[in-house]
Amino acid sequence: MDDYSTYYAIQKTYKEKVIRQNQLPATVQYIAGADVAYDDRTQRMIGAIVVLDADSLDVVDESAHEMEITFPYVPGLFSFREIPSLIQAFEQLKIRPDLLICDGHGIAHPRGVGMATHLGIELDIPTIGCAKKRLTGAYDKATLGNERGDWLPLELDGATIGAALRTRKDVKPMFVSIGHKVDLDTAMDWVLKACTEYRLPETTRAADGLVNRLITNY
DNA sequence: GCGACAG
DNA sequence: ATCTTGTCGC
Numbered sequence: 481m482d483d484y485s486t487y488y489a490i491q492k493t494y495k496e497k498v499i500r501q502n503q504l505p506a507t508v509q510y511i512a513g514a515d516v517a518y519d520d521r522t523q524r525m526i527g528a529i530v531v532l533d534a535d536s537l538d539v540v541d542e543s544a545h546e547m548e549i550t551f552p553y554v555p556g557l558f559s560f561r562e563i564p565s566l567i568q569a570f571e572q573l574k575i576r577p578d579l580l581i582c583d584g585h586g587i588a589h590p591r592g593v594g595m596a597t598h599l600g601i602e603l604d605i606p607t608i609g610c611a612k613k614r615l616t617g618a619y620d621k622a623t624l625g626n627e628r629g630d631w632l633p634l635e636l637d638g639a640t641i642g643a644a645l646r647t648r649k650d651v652k653p654m655f656v657s658i659g660h661k662v663d664l665d666t667a668m669d670w671v672l673k674a675c676t677e678y679r680l681p682e683t684t685r686a687a688d689g690l691v692n693r694l695i696t697n698y
Numbered sequence: 699g700c701g702a703c704a705g
Numbered sequence: 706a707t708c709t710t711g712t713c714g715c
Contacts, residue, residue, distance in 0.1 A: 519707095553705065553706075562705075655704085
């Protein structure tokens, strides 16, 4: 468990497959959130996808999958740890979402292939990276406004890889980036639309709530 | 060599 | 991620 070269190679091929243009359906009816919870005692994890109606944000479908933890947590290879359970959960859904908002980064990643991008390419659906913490890239913290909707580009090597977006007044910003098949502006629009009362989007909160309920009872 | 480092 | 009490504010 110390030679990750094969995984870096996979990321290198995936980086070329990312679609940065908007490829959402004309009408986005369903959006989804994904999250995973762990039980280190049993070395098991539960991944879940929760689908919400894009307008009302009511939960319309959800699915979870429990399995063994097979990959350690390594910043930069995070997706390889969570994706197996999320793929399984996704396949069991009755309602396929038009857009998936992930709890982690998209292309705002050292090699351009974070969780949201990796999942988007494997599932071939539009995805957005929406992380609570910065992984790479920089922005002028002191210049970022404090109002909901205020944002600054997250830059790396002179390129914009994402955005530090304030989803509520006076809270720490969220880090939004393209996952797959969406552009950054559209991604920020959807994240803001999904953030009604909390810093985190309702999609992420719904998935987080589900996996934590399940992990507690097993 | 010294930090930084999604969940 | 997960482990955990109180506390400040709307």
